[in-house]
Amino acid sequence: MYETTTLVQSDIKMNPEPGDTTNSPIPEPQSQDVDIRTVIDELKAAGHAVGKPFLDDPKIRCRDLSVFYDQTKQAIFDASIDIGKNQVVAMIGPSGCGKSTYLRCINRMNDTIPNCKVTGELSLDGEDVYAKDQDPVLLRARVGMVFQKPNPFPKSIYDNVAYGPRLHGLANNRAELDEIVESSLRKAGLFNEVKDRLKSPGTGLSGGQQQRLCIARAMAVSPEVILMDEPTSALDPIATATIEELITELSESYTICIVTHSMQQAARISHRTAYFHMGYLVEVNDTNTVFTNPEHRLTENYITGRFG
C-alpha cells in the first residue's frame, strides 16, 4: 500500500509544470519556431501569399478579402487567391485560421451571421459576388455547399434531392424531376443503394450515405462550384474513401473548394492547396509542391506536424 502511494506521487512529479520547459521531453513548438508576431508582420508586409496564388483564367477571383466579425474581430486579413475551373482546391490550416470563413464568403453564407462584414474583391466568372445587385439566392444556386455534419432535411430521400430543383423551378414536370433526382443520386454514387427506398426518410441513412445525399442535393441544381466544409470529418475511413473518390470524379465537371483537417486527404484529392494561418493566407501552390517543398516556414511546420 505504501509503495503504491509513492508511485502515484512520483508519477505526479514526472509531469512538468506548464511553465517548466527546462528538462521537458516534449519540445515546445512555439519556442523552436520564430516568434509568431514577426511572422505575421512579415505576412502583412508581403501583402499576398507565397507560392502561386494567381491563375490566368480563374473561375473565382479573390483579391484583398477581409472578414470582420462584430466590427473589431478580424477573421481574414487580405486574402488573395484564384481558383481555377474544374479544379479541386484544398484549404488547410489549424483550427480557427479562417479557412471555413473564407469558404463561406464564396456563397455569401456569412450574410446570415449578424455583424459580419466582408471587404475586398471576390468575383465568380468576373461577376462581383458582393455587388449590391447580386442576389444571394441566385448565387447559392450557382455555388452549392456541403457542410461538415451531414444535414439532410428530415424529409424523404427523394424530397431532399428534389428540394433545390423545386425551389428554383428547374423541372417542368414530375418526369423531369424524377430524372434530376436519379441523375444527382447517380453522380453521388448513392442511387443503387437507395433506389428502393426513395420515399424513406433521409435521416435514416448511415453517416456516409447522408453526406453523399447532401452532395447529391447540392448537385441537383447543377451548380458551377461546390464548396465543401470538412465533408468527411464526421465519417469513418471507408465512407471517407467513397466521398474522396466521388470528389475526384466530380472535379471533372465542377470547381470544388474543400476545407479539410486531414493533410493526407488534401494531398490525395486536390490539385492546389492553400494554407491559412491565423486569418492570413500564407501559401498557395500545387498540392505536390506544398507537401513536398513548402516555401513558408509556417506551412512546413504545419505539414510536418509540429503544430496544428
Add this chain to the structure above:
Amino acid sequence: MSTTTEKVKAGLAKRYAKEKRFRMFGMASIIISMAMLAILLISIFSSGLPAFQQTYLRLNVNLDAETLGVDNTASQEELRAANYFGVMQNAMNERFPGVTDRRQKKDLRQLVSGNAQYRLQGMVMADPSLIGTKQSIWFLADDDIDTYFKGNIDRTLPEDDRRIKDHQLKWLDDLEASGDVDVRFNTVLFTSGDSREPEQAGILGALLGSFYTMLVTLLLSFPVAVAAAIYLEEFAPKNNWFVDFIEVNINNLAAVPSIVFGLLGLAVFIQFFGVPRSTPLVGGLVLSLMTLPTIIIASRAALKAVPPSIREAALGMGASKVQTVFHHTLPLAMPGILTGTIIGMAQALGETAPLLMIGMIAFIIDVPGGITDPAAVLPVQIYLWSDSPERAFTEKTSAAIIILLFFLILMNILAVLLRKRFERRW
C-alpha cells in the same frame, strides 16, 4: 489495493445511500401527487355523478277542452294562452284526492318542476289533436324531490329539519309504490342553458360559450403569436436593445395577473371599441391577450431548438429566409408550438377572473348561437352554481367540473393528434 480504491470504497456506501434516498424522495413525490389527483377526482366524481341522473314523476293529465278553455280548432295564439296551469292542478288533485289544506295544495303542485305547464303547452301547440284526450306524461321532479330520491335527504330527521315534510313523503311513497317515479339520464343538463331552478339548469349554454370563446382565442392568438415568435427568433436583429426590450415585456406579460387583463378588456374593448359585453367575442379577445405571451415563449423555444444545420442546409440550397422558415424551421418546430398552444389554451379555458370583469358572470339562460351572443363559460358557470343556495346545485357544480375536465381532455387529445401528424411528416 491502492489508496484511490480505498477512498472510493469508503465513499461508495454513502453515495449509494444518497442515491437511494433521492429515489425515495422522487417516488414519494409521485405518490403524493397521484394521491392528490385521486382525491380530487374521487371527490368530484362522487359528488358530481348523481347530477347526470334526474328524477321524473308520471302523472295522468286530462287535457279536456273545458279546463283548457280552448278546443282543437283554436289558433296557435289561443293555444298558447290556454289554461295549462288548471290542467296540472286537476291532474294533481285527481292523483291525490282529499288534499284540502291550501298550503298542502301548493306543496302538491310543487312536486313537479315549475316548467310542467310549459311542457304541456309545447305538446299541445305541436299537436292540437291532443285536446280532449288523457295522457300519461313523465314530468321533471322538483329539485328537492330529486334530491330526496337520490338519497340526500334523511327522512329520519325531525320534520322541521328537512326540506321535505311528512305529508310530501307520504305522496312520494305513494308515487313510488305505484311505479310513477323513475330516475333517468339527465338530458336537460346537456340540452339547456342556465336556470334558477336546479332541475331545469343545463350546461349547454356555458359549454357553447366556452367553445366559442376558445375558438376566438385560438384564431386570434395562434397566428399572431407564431408570427411574432418567428419574427423575433428568425428575422429580428440580434443584440438590439429594442428587440431585448420587447422580449422582456413579453416575459413580463406572461406574469401579469389575469384580472388585470379583464380590466384592460373592460376599458379598451368594451368601453373604447364598443364590443358587446358578456360575449364570447370580448372574452376571446381578453383571453387572447393572456394566451399570447405563453404561446410566443413556447414557440420561440421550439424554433430555437431546431438545429441550425437545417437552416444552413436550406440557405445553402438557395432558399430565401422566408422559404427556409416555412419549408423547414416551422414544420420542425410545430410540435413544440402546439404544446405551448395547448398549455395556453388550457389556461384560457379555466380562466375565470378576467371574464368576471367583462360581464360574463351575467345570468344567461339562452344558449348562445354565435360569438356575439351573450354567453357564460364553463368556469364561470361553475362559480355561479357553487354560489347558489339550492342543495341540488352542489352536484350540478361537480358535474360542470367533470364536463370542464372532459372538454380539456378533448382539447388535449386533439393537440396530441395534431402533434403526431406533424411528427410523422419529418
